[in-house]
Amino acid sequence: MKLGRRFRITVTVVLVLLAVYFIFPFYWLTIGITKNVGQLFQKSLLPGIPSHLRENVSRVFAYQDGVFFHWMGNSLLYAGVGAFMGVFIASLAGYAFRRYDFIGRRLLFVLILAFAMVPGFATTLPLFMMFRDLNLLDTRLAILLPSFVNVFGTYMMVAYWNQVSDEVFDAAEIDGANDFTIYWRIGLPNIFPGAITLFLLAFVGAWNNFFLPLVLLNSRAKMPLILGITTITDPQGFPVYNLTLTASFFTILPLLIMFISLQRYFKPQVYMR
């Protein structure tokens, strides 16, 4: 479409101004971690001079005998293992929907769809009661087990498997491959790109999940980063802004790196069908 010069310039100006809004918190966080509390209270938009970045980082790492590294490890465990198991189990279920005309197929699919819409925190409270009876409260398993069920991922897996053509399976069947071999050797490579996308989405979802660990965990050593950073205080219980900011920075850094380097796998596809 041909557009006037003035229109194009106006568009550019609007886009640049909006970019300021979207970038500003990133900028403010980045300069924030170079400041101590006194410098934060000066409200300047420039990095702290002298820079307290190294001091902030080492204080976060040393906080409560290095509990920060426990948080980081827990986040990696909850997000990594949870996302992997969730997607793997979902791929098995999706395969069943694609390959077999089984009794209860339609009902099960509608159930999956219906439960994909149930908000997570509606199950969190009953999960708390359930895990309390099972003596699983305040354990890592209590965070991991619910993340192994990826209902949305299962729904997406059905869609991915539907895109694999019949010929692929027929050829394998003629060669006499058994069902699991067909799934593993023939099927999986076909849905791999979709599986990576789902893994990344589940990873980010678990990394950012605040409510579940807030309800189920007490011990700081078992908390993920996202919960841990909100518990940083000085010995008297008062917030320490510079340390909280620095820890937040390290919470989102892996996400930003992952998103920027794996951008093509983050294609949003929820609404587009």
Add this chain to the structure above:
Amino acid sequence: MRWITKKRLKSTAKAYLFLAPFLVLFIGMVVYPIGLGVKLSTYGQRGARMWYVGAENYTRIFSDSMFWQSFRIPLFLLLIQVPLMLFLATILAFLYETRRRDGAVFRFLYYLPYTIPGIVSGLVWSYIFSDSMSPLRPVLDLLGRSDVKLLTRDNVPPILLVIILWQFTGYTAFLVYSSLIAIPREYSEAAQLDGASFWQIAFRIKLPLLRDPLITMFIFNAIGAMQVFNEPWMLGGLVVLPLNYTPAMYIYNSAFSQGRFTYAAAMGIILAGLTCLFSLYILRTASKQMLGRRLE
């Protein structure tokens, strides 16, 4: 009606072998807890003692003004934030379209906040608006308005607006843009030959074609608005907010500050029910599209 044949039984057995891990966890971690939630919601509770009360929790919730007041924030978001965001995102998507090639950097930058967890967005923005650290403070001082307080309870809704728009507008714009570029060019080219302007083409021709994705996004955001928790929770670290500031906060606080688990469970069921009501539309279209393909 399909007959139950030997072949069908065999494939059923195989299918459930693949479905087994999912089903076990799905029942244990989703279906059973929801059932348990429903059951708990029919119990009265004092400390560890529980007894069956039928629908009493629900009748009490219906007359609990604290519960209904907690919907003020979701309602505010639903009526102001969601429409505003969809409007801005649609305009942005139209602008993106004029910059298909060199606009990638803007699309990327606007999308970036979506990758940040609500807790961290809430935290950073609450600091940015806090009276001890806000860069807006010097501006207010310069304008001679040093008496104005930024982070007060009354200002929390507009601050939430700023935060949530920041988080989701770029993402939503990208989704609208994805639908937009799927519209065949002939549509706008024909209108252009008839002398239609850019905005006429955008609003008269393209906007109606975006109806379905926009409705879907509206519903997803309405659901999000009803469940809002993380952002007000973080703002609550710097300004005192009531226990029932949002429905999710009221449920959490009822259970864990006041120990009223069964009452909180009943509220959770009501909120989940409302969510499902919203999502019925999506459910219907999605199941229509997905089943019926293959095998059927």
